[in-house]
Structures are given as structure tokens and as C-alpha cells.
Amino acid sequence: MLSMDKIQNNTMLGDNRIVLKSFPEAIVNTTVTSPPYYNLRDYGVDGQIGLEESLDDYIEQLCVVFDEVYRVTKDDGTLWLNIGDCYANKNEITSDGRRGFSGSKGMGTADKTIKGLTTKDLIGVPWKLAFALQKRDWILRSDIIWAKKNPMPESIKDRPTSSHEYIFLFSKQPKYYYDYESVKEKINYLENNGGYEYRNKRDVWSVRVASYPGAHFATFPIELIIPCIKAGSPKGGLVLDPFMGSGTVAEAAKSYGRFYTGVELNPEYHKIIQTRTKQQELFA
Secondary structure: OOOHHHHOOEEEEOOHHHHHHHOOOOOEEEEEEOOOOOOOOOOOOOOOOOOOOOHHHHHHHHHHHHHHHHHHEEEEEEEEEEEOOEEEOOOOEEEOOOOOOOOOOOOOOOOOOOOOOOOOEEOOHHHHHHHHHHOOOOEEEEEEEEEEOOOOOOOOOOOOOOOEEEEEEEEOOOOOOOOHHHHOEEEEEEOOOOEEEEEOOOOEEEEOOEOOOOOOOOEOOHHHHHHHHHHHOOOOOEEEEOOOOOOHHHHHHHHOOOEEEEEEOOHHHHHHHHHHHHHHHHOO
8 A cells, every 4th residue: 555655745657447546545535536528539548538439338437436536535525526428429429529629629439329329419428427426335415517608619500509517526425524614605795894795605616618738628627626625625635636637636735735646647647747736836
């Protein structure tokens, strides 16, 4: 097993289905992550998740990862999971472009069919994954809507433009750590006492799609990650991202006084993470 000094503020290079097995049990306060979407992009790395021959295989491989996440999470811990959807066509699966900026850049296509669906069916990948995780003991507590302020333009004329994704909040136990005070929303200025009125955070979050230099064409926006970290972990807690990507979760965790840990399969992205976290230390 890895020691905590090897885990805290470190991103391991490798396959998360293997690397996470070297983590001790019950050390993580919260996990905030966005796995590769189904059939969206080939990152050119052996063992990547997202290009499986079937949707069922894709869901199963993600469940294998989140089984390990469950094991390493504290009993009062949580999982915040962002996942996108896609459509079924006659002989291929196509992304609806909810993650990216431009056209079909980087989108994969393959001779894959989804049993029981017809052309143009929205597959419902997020919910299929959510229901699969429920069967593996995760408790689904909330389906948060990420409403995109700058959704990718689409040429379709037979449905509304896709402009949202889901962030699912899961817990291990019915009672879990959730600091609602830290994420309250400011609503009204009270002139009588010179302060603001606040309310519990709602489950529709309006956030722009963002990019990071050198990373894939659209990254997990830090504005989405911050409330997950603040609500899901105390200061000094440990935040995990098993699909670290360009390291946005690591940056957010450090900025708000948490430790981060994670795994990244792609060597190029792993280098980006190392550079990004070192720069953050220099300018802290």
C-alpha cells in the first residue's frame, strides 16, 4: 500500500483500475471527477476508457473504477461525478457535443449499435451509469444540472440545442459530510442590516465551458469543481480525481486548503498536471 506522503498532493501515472488498488481503505473525503465520455475521443493511449466495443462494457469499466473509489472513500465521504450523453445512429454512436467547443473535433465514430435503441435515440449514458452505481452500493443523492452559458453550436433543426450535462452526487452512507453553509447562494441585499440574504445552493449550476492550454479541447471547469470540494470535504481533507486530465481538481483542492490525489493514464496530461501544480506553488 502507498503511504499518505506518497498519495497527498501527488498524481500517479497509470491505469486507475490498477493504481487505486495500492491506496489504503477509507482515506478520501470526496471524489470529484469527469471520466472520458463514451466514444467521444481517442486519446491514443492503451487501456483508455471510452472506446469499448459496447456501452455495457463502458459502464462496467467505469463501475470497476468506482468500486475502488468506494473502497478508498471514508464512510462519510462523497462522489461528485460529471458525465455526458450521446446519441445512437444507424451504424454509429455520436456525441451530442456537450463537452466540446467546435463541431465534431476529436469525436470518435465506430460501427457500434445499442440494443433496443433506434437512430437518433438519446442513449441516456449518465443515468445508465448512475443506476449501475446504485446497484454497487452508492447512494444517489442529487442530479445537478450543469447549464452551460456557452454551449457548442449545433446544426440540428429537429430538437433543442444541447446545453447541459449532469453532475451526480453520491454518498456511501445516508449520513455524510456536506457543508451546505460553505456553498450557500447570495440572493438579496438587505438594506436594513447592510448584509445579504442567502439560500441553500440549488441544483442548477450555470457555468461556462472552459479550456486549458495544452489540454484536451474542453476541460472540467473549475467553477463546477469548487462547490463540490467545499461542500464535500473539510479543510485539510483529501480530494480524489481518478481521471485527473489537466489537473483542474488538483488546482481547486490546493486553492481551498485541501490535499489532492489522483491518477492520469495519458503521459502528456500527466506532464501538464505536474507543471500546473508546480506553477501554483510558485505563485501561492
